[in-house]
Amino acid sequence: MKLISRPRRNRKNQQIRDLIAETSLTPQQLIYPVFLCEGKAQEQALKTLPGQCRYSVDVLSKKISHWKEFGLSHFALFPQIDESKKDPQGKEALNENGLLAQALKQLKDQHPEISFIADVALDPYSSDGHDGVVKNGQILNDESVELLAKMAVKQAAWGADWVAPSDMMDGRIGAIRQALDQEGFTETAILAYTAKYASSFYGPFREALASAPKAGDKKTYQMDPRNAQEALREARLDMAEGADMIMVKPGLAYLDIIYRLKQISEVPVAAYNVSGEYAMIQFAAQAGALDGDQAMMEMLMGFRRAGADTILTYFAPMAAKLLMAAK
Numbered sequence: 448m449k450l451i452s453r454p455r456r457n458r459k460n461q462q463i464r465d466l467i468a469e470t471s472l473t474p475q476q477l478i479y480p481v482f483l484c485e486g487k488a489q490e491q492a493l494k495t496l497p498g499q500c501r502y503s504v505d506v507l508s509k510k511i512s513h514w515k516e517f518g519l520s521h522f523a524l525f526p527q528i529d530e531s532k533k534d535p536q537g538k539e540a541l542n543e544n545g546l547l548a549q550a551l552k553q554l555k556d557q558h559p560e561i562s563f564i565a566d567v568a569l570d571p572y573s574s575d576g577h578d579g580v581v582k583n584g585q586i587l588n589d590e591s592v593e594l595l596a597k598m599a600v601k602q603a604a605w606g607a608d609w610v611a612p613s614d615m616m617d618g619r620i621g622a623i624r625q626a627l628d629q630e631g632f633t634e635t636a637i638l639a640y641t642a643k644y645a646s647s648f649y650g651p652f653r654e655a656l657a658s659a660p661k662a663g664d665k666k667t668y669q670m671d672p673r674n675a676q677e678a679l680r681e682a683r684l685d686m687a688e689g690a691d692m693i694m695v696k697p698g699l700a701y702l703d704i705i706y707r708l709k710q711i712s713e714v715p716v717a718a719y720n721v722s723g724e725y726a727m728i729q730f731a732a733q734a735g736a737l738d739g740d741q742a743m744m745e746m747l748m749g750f751r752r753a754g755a756d757t758i759l760t761y762f763a764p765m766a767a768k769l770l771m772a773a774k
C-alpha cells in the first residue's frame with residue numbers, strides 16, 4: 448500500500464508512546480475519600496467496597512503516614528454516625544466533640560502539611576437520610592442552607608482546609624463563603640459539588656455510612672442524568688458564588704460533563720470517581736473478568752483526558768503505588 452500517513456509509526460514502541468502521550472496522571476492529582484468510625488484500633492472492611500475500610504481516627508492517622516510515602520496529600524473525610532445520634536436537623540453535624548471534629552483536630556495536628564476536606568451535607572447526620580432538612584416530604588432549601596453554612600464554619604474551625612458542599616441546595620456556595628469570611632476563615636477553600644447527579648452509583652457509599660434516604664429519593668436536588676446544559680448553569684452559579692474548585696459526580700457516565708465544564712471553567716475541575724464505579728472494577732477483577740490494575744488506570748486516565756484536573760477516587764493508594772513503581 449502507498450500510504451503517506453501511517454499512524455502506527457507513532458505507536459511503534461513504549462518509548463515513542465511515552466514521548467507523545469497527551470495525558471498524564473500523578474499521585475499529586477489524587478484525593479482519597481476515607482470513611483471514619485468511632486472507637487480505637489478499628490478497621491472495618493466494607494463488603495460492597497472491596498479493599499476499603501472504615502477506620503477509627505488513630506488507625507487512619509497511621510495509614511495516612513503510610514499513604515504519604517506514595518505521594519498522596521489530600522483526604523476527604525466521611526464519618527459514620529450512629530443511628531442514635533441522628534435527628535431531623537442533623538444536629539450532630541455541629542457537635543464540637545463529634546467524630547468529625549475529633550478527627551479533623553487530631554489529623555491536622557499530626558499531619559499539618561496534609562489537606563483535609565470535610566463534606567458539607569446533612570445526610571450522614573439526618574434521621575431522614577437527606578442532604579437537607581425535610582418537612583412534610585419536602586426538602587427545604589433556604590433552611591438547609593442556613594444549617595450547612597453553620598456546619599462549614601465549624602468544620603473550618605476544627606481544621607478543615609477545604610469544605611465540600613455535596614448537598615446541591617441552591618445558593619449554598621455563596622452562603623458558605625459569606626459565613627466563612629465573616630468568621631475570619633478567608634483561607635478555607637470551597638470544593639463545590641457542582642454537577643452532582645441523582646445516581647445509583649452511590650450505592651456502596653450509602654451502605655458504608657448507612658446514610659440512604661429513609662423515604663423518597665434525591666431527585667429534587669441532585670441533577671437529572673439526562674441533562675448537560677444544566678451543569679453549565681450550576682457551574683456558572685458556583686463560580687460566581689466563590690467556588691475554588693468545581694466537581695462533576697459521578698465520573699464514568701459523565702465524562703462529557705467533565706469535558707464541557709473544563710471548557711468554561713475559570714477554576715480547576717475535579718471528577719469524583721464514586722463508590723459504585725470503584726466497586727464495578729473490583730468485583731469484575733475478583734471474578735476474573737478483567738485486569739483490575741489496568742482497568743483502574745484506563746479509567747483514571749479517561750477522567751484526565753476528559754479534562755479533570757484532580758480526581759477523588761477510592762483507588763488513590765493503589766494508583767499512587769503503581770505510578771510510583773513505574774517511575
Ligand code: PBG
Nearest residue numbers: 568570613648649652721722723
Ligand atoms: C453525601 C455524599 C454522597 C456521596 C458523597 N457525598 C452520597 C449521596 O449524595 O447520596 C457519594 C460518594 C460515592 O458514592 O463514592 N451528600
